[in-house]
Amino acid sequence: MSPTIYIVIMSSLATGTIITMTSHHWLMAWIGLEMNALSIIPIISTMHHPRSTEAATKYFLTQAAASSMILFSGMINAWQTGTWDITQLTTMPSHVLLTAALAMKLGLAPMHFWLPEVLQGSTLMTSLIVVTWQKLAPMSLIFLTINNLSTTILMTMGLLSSVVGGWGGLNQTQTRKIMAYSSIAHLGWMAAVSSIMTSIMIMNLVIYLILTTAMFLTLTQTKSKTIQDTTMTWTTSPTMTIIMMTLLLSLGGLPPLTGFLPKWLILKELITQNLAAAAVIMAMSALLSLFFYLRLAYSTTLTLAPSTTQTKLKWRLKPNMSTPLLSSLSTASILLLPLAPLMLQ
Known part of the structure; x- marks a missing residue:
């Protein structure tokens, strides 16, 4: 083009x-x-x-x-x-x-x-x-x-999306499909809280945009299209391998990373509104999502390639794309949790 x-x-x-x-x-x-x-x-x-x-x-x-x-x-x-x-x-x-x-x-x-x-x-x-x-x-x-808008339909779709997003990603080996189901799950969380508190929905959207952009830029930089490709990330950049693992854990919503903040606030708000059953379902569905994030993190950082590679010094080569955006978004994806009181004002 x-x-x-x-x-x-x-x-x-x-x-x-x-x-x-x-x-x-x-x-x-x-x-x-x-x-x-x-x-x-x-x-x-x-x-x-x-x-x-x-x-x-x-x-x-x-x-x-x-x-x-x-x-x-x-x-x-x-x-x-x-x-x-x-x-x-x-x-x-x-x-x-x-x-x-x-x-x-x-x-x-x-x-x-x-x-x-x-x-x-x-x-x-x-x-x-x-x-x-x-x-x-x-x-x-x-x-x-x-x-x-219909609150009942939004809440039902939010619950369904968080479950489907977690369940659908379990069977995938393509990183793009995994990120698609991750997107469905995150949007489900936003839909569930949208009719209760729009400020949390907007904050969740902003954090989702930061996390997803950082993750896709990392996948693009390392040319990782399947889970098998992620096992070779360490040859491109050992540092990026560690960043990729923390990004995946942040997407899964583990404290003390940025991704924990929206999940924590949404669950708190659902319980405040006497929607404890919905909160339990969403928390359980987050575990499904966390499983495939952990699987990606495991293949990326905790395993070596199945066979010896001749490109062990590939990390010495100059990166083929600009990295300032990736580095700033990765930092935000990992370290924004201490700013929670500022965001909630």
């Missing part, structure tokens, strides 16, 4: 998200979502491979269906109330349709099936865009309409 076309596509992608995040009219929000979805499709299908074409098709069909449901929800509301204002969503069919559409956009269970497939057909950097930037517009719509 030529640099000019790439710049146009990436700026359209950013513009679409920003239009949706700043709009108060349903049509403007829908236009932003459509711009966003149509911009990412050429990026997914850049590889000119049947798998990437399939991923782009699946992504397009899912996002088009979700966008049309959002527009339909806005039309029903406008028909009933006479207003297109996003915050004035008052009719019951609109609530349910919008909640389902946003869940499909985000990849919440039971409408999550497209996410692992799309990520598997994309490159690591494209997968990073899909699981980070592409979540911003739907999450902003959830934030704007949270007073009118």
